[in-house]
Amino acid sequence: MYNRNRVQELLADAKPGHTLPQPFYADPELYQFDVSAVLPRSWFMLGFEAELAAPGSYLSLTIGPHPLLVVRGRDGVIRGFHNICRHRGAQICAEGAGTLAKIVCPYHRWTYELDGRLAGAARVPDGLDFASHGLVPIRVELLEGCIYAALTDAAPDFAPFREAAAPFLRPYGLARAKLAYQSELIEKANWKLVMENARECYHCAVWHPELKVSFPVVFGQNFRVTDGARNADYVAQMQRLALPVGPAQGSWWHVGRYPLNPGVHSVSMNGQEVVAKRLLETHGAPIGGLRWATEPNSFCHAFADYAFMFAVVPVSPTESRVISKWLVAQDAQEGVDYTIDDLSAVWTRTNLQDRDLAENNQRGINGLGYRPGPYAQGAEELVIRFNAWYRATAAESVRG
Ligand code: FES
Numbered sequence: 442m443y444n445r446n447r448v449q450e451l452l453a454d455a456k457p458g459h460t461l462p463q464p465f466y467a468d469p470e471l472y473q474f475d476v477s478a479v480l481p482r483s484w485f486m487l488g489f490e491a492e493l494a495a496p497g498s499y500l501s502l503t504i505g506p507h508p509l510l511v512v513r514g515r516d517g518v519i520r521g522f523h524n525i526c527r528h529r530g531a532q533i534c535a536e537g538a539g540t541l542a543k544i545v546c547p548y549h550r551w552t553y554e555l556d557g558r559l560a561g562a563a564r565v566p567d568g569l570d571f572a573s574h575g576l577v578p579i580r581v582e583l584l585e586g587c588i589y590a591a592l593t594d595a596a597p598d599f600a601p602f603r604e605a606a607a608p609f610l611r612p613y614g615l616a617r618a619k620l621a622y623q624s625e626l627i628e629k630a631n632w633k634l635v636m637e638n639a640r641e642c643y644h645c646a647v648w649h650p651e652l653k654v655s656f657p658v659v660f661g662q663n664f665r666v667t668d669g670a671r672n673a674d675y676v677a678q679m680q681r682l683a684l685p686v687g688p689a690q691g692s693w694w695h696v697g698r699y700p701l702n703p704g705v706h707s708v709s710m711n712g713q714e715v716v717a718k719r720l721l722e723t724h725g726a727p728i729g730g731l732r733w734a735t736e737p738n739s740f741c742h743a744f745a746d747y748a749f750m751f752a753v754v755p756v757s758p759t760e761s762r763v764i765s766k767w768l769v770a771q772d773a774q775e776g777v778d779y780t781i782d783d784l785s786a787v788w789t790r791t792n793l794q795d796r797d798l799a800e801n802n803q804r805g806i807n808g809l810g811y812r813p814g815p816y817a818q819g820a821e822e823l824v825i826r827f828n829a830w831y832r833a834t835a836a837e838s839v840r841g
Pocket residue numbers: 526527528529530531546547548549550551
């Protein structure tokens with residue numbers, strides 16, 4: 442557990458617009474605070490409906506110490522549960538994905554239906570009330586094919602995000618797309634450092650030579666290109682295609698469309714599309730990228746030919762997992778319409794470069810000489826938002 446007074450004092454020391462005091466990035470007690478108080482009040486991006494196509498298909502993922510399970514029922518409904526047996530508390534499904542007929546605990550084989558009800562147990566304890574021993578549910582929300590989950594009812598209302606973001610996402614048809622590739626990285630950095638790095642492109646021009654071929658690494662507020670005339674032109678073109686530009690945002694989410702570099706059609710090594718069958722037919726018009734991002738853990742980009750998810754999961758005070766997923770049109774065939782190498786090349790390199798940055802940031806912060814420093818107002822606008830979200834959610838959590 443954590444000491445409420447200590448957390449309160451440290452939060453009082455955290456200055457707006459500045460990196461956090463050292464314990465927030467390294468101290469086991471503050472990590473406990475994050476995973477038991479802050480993160481359960483938040484929506485996590487877990488993946489895509491496309492991964493759970495058939496009844497019984499599931500995703501199992503551990504966030505901090507919390508094993509979770511998301512599974513599609515026989516009725517087609519996607520539900521989420523704590524992946525914890527109601528007998529003696531064993532984790533039921535190992536991390537990963539697959540398909541189940543029933544949810545069976547490996548320990549003593551208590552068996553649950555796909556909707557979480559306890560269905561059977563060998564040598565049942567006397568008088569066991571099945572109805573009150575189903576899996577403990579978590580909240581799950583679907584947004585145009587994206588799956589978000591929250592551990593408790595303290596997470597904010599999802600509806601404003603869904604209502605604002607759905608018109609942006611709908612044209613891409615992600616619910617009907619397919620998962621082409623996924624990857625995982627373990628980074629030796631606190632989850633907030635991984636996220637802070639993911640929320641700015643102040644470092645991009647120097648650190649991401651591949652990304653900057655297609656991606657506008659220097660942009661103005663809200664992913665606007667800094668050239669006003671080019672931006673106005675882009676907005677007019679998107680209006681003609683009936684694609685919303687935005688941005689729209691709430692305290693924990695942000696969605697908006699932005700132009701890629703001139704002449705660029707997708708984020709790839711050469712700026713050209715990497716999937717022959719598109720998610721969204723544009724008849725050759727460059728539509729730029731659509732970015733949607735949620736605190737605490739994700740950003741996604743969709744282009745005409747593919748969509749990309751980046752999600753962070755805390756593992757320990759100074760360790761995080763970065764999960765990346767690439768979606769393509771359902772009828773796109775690997776080896777015919779795309780190759781994994783071309784599809785994943787830029788983001789894979791970018792992720793490795795970012796891992797080095799986050800780990801290097803952690804090494805500095807661990808030292809005695811670390812002092813919270815100021816974020817740049819323009820270039821780190823989205824980090825300032827992340828930091829404000831964290832401080833506000835932490836303050837709410839510590840009040841109970
Ligand atoms: S802990 Fe799951 S069946 Fe015993």
